[in-house]
Amino acid sequence: MSAFELVPQWLWVFFSMILGMLFGSFSNVCIARMPENESLAYPPSNCPKCNTPIRPTDNIPVLSYLLLGGKCRACKESISVQYPIVEIVTGLLMAGVVFKFGATLESILYLIIMPPLVIITMIDIKHQIIPDRITLPGIVYGLAAGSWLHGWADSLIGFVVGGGSFLLLAEVYQRTRGVQGMGGGDIKYIAAAGAFLGWQQVLVVIFGGSLLGALFGALGMSVKRIKFLTRIPFGPFLVLATLLSIFFGNELIDLYLEAAGMKQ
Numbered sequence: 001m002s003a004f005e006l007v008p009q010w011l012w013v014f015f016s017m018i019l020g021m022l023f024g025s026f027s028n029v030c031i032a033r034m035p036e037n038e039s040l041a042y043p044p045s046n047c048p049k050c051n052t053p054i055r056p057t058d059n060i061p062v063l064s065y066l067l068l069g070g071k072c073r074a075c076k077e078s079i080s081v082q083y084p085i086v087e088i089v090t091g092l093l094m095a096g097v098v099f100k101f102g103a104t105l106e107s108i109l110y111l112i113i114m115p116p117l118v119i120i121t122m123i124d125i126k127h128q129i130i131p132d133r134i135t136l137p138g139i140v141y142g143l144a145a146g147s148w149l150h151g152w153a154d155s156l157i158g159f160v161v162g163g164g165s166f167l168l169l170a171e172v173y174q175r176t177r178g179v180q181g182m183g184g185g186d187i188k189y190i191a192a193a194g195a196f197l198g199w200q201q202v203l204v205v206i207f208g209g210s211l212l213g214a215l216f217g218a219l220g221m222s223v224k225r226i227k228f229l230t231r232i233p234f235g236p237f238l239v240l241a242t243l244l245s246i247f248f249g250n251e252l253i254d255l256y257l258e259a260a261g262m263k264q
C-alpha cells in the first residue's frame, strides 16, 4: 500500500477543493491583469476602486468575501461577485478531477489545466480574446501531457486535427463572408486542447462546443434579439465542451456510437 492510499479518497477531494479555491484566487488576479498585459506578481492584490492593498487575512478565498459582506474594508465599495464565483468553480473543478481520477499522476495532469480553463472563460466573456500567454504554453503542455496520457501520436494528431480544422474553418469563413468569424485565440485554444486530449476527444470538443454555441446563439437571438453577426465569444463553449470531454468523454462517445448504430 502506498502512502497515497493511506489518505481516504474524500480527504483528497477535500484538499483539492481547498487548493482549487486558492488557485481560483490567483486566477482572479490573472483575469484582471492578463488582458492589460500587466505583471501577475507585482503589485500585490489591491482594491480596484481605492487601490488599498488587500491584507493577507482579507484575501482568504470565499471566506473573506463573506466576512467582509462583499465590500472593500477600506472604501466599502462592492467587490464583484465574480471573485468568490471563480474561486468556488475552480475549487469544484479541481475536486471533481480528484473525485474522478483519484490520487494519481493522471489527476495532477488534469488539475493543472483547471485554473487556465476558468481564466480563459472569464477573459473571453469580458474581452473577447483568449490570451497567447495561456494558449502558447498550453500547446507545449498539451503535447507533453497528452503524450504521457495517450501516446505522442494521438496527441500530435489531436493537435493537427484541432488546430487544422479551425484554421481551415476560419479561412473559409473569412473568404465567404469577408468578416472574421473565429479569432486566432480560438484556433490556438483548440490546437492545445487537441494535443492534450488526443484526436478522438478533440472531435467531442469541436462538435460539443459548436452545438453548445449554436444553441446559446439561437436562444440569445430569440430572447434578446441579438443581431446575427454580433460576436458571441466561442471560448466559453469550447471550455465547457473540454470539461464535458474530460469528465464524460468516453460516455459521450459511447452514446454517439450507440445512437449511430455502430455499437451495441
Ligand SMILES: [Zn+2]
Binding pocket: 047, 048, 049, 050, 051, 052, 072, 073, 074, 075, 076, 077
Ligand atoms: Zn477599496
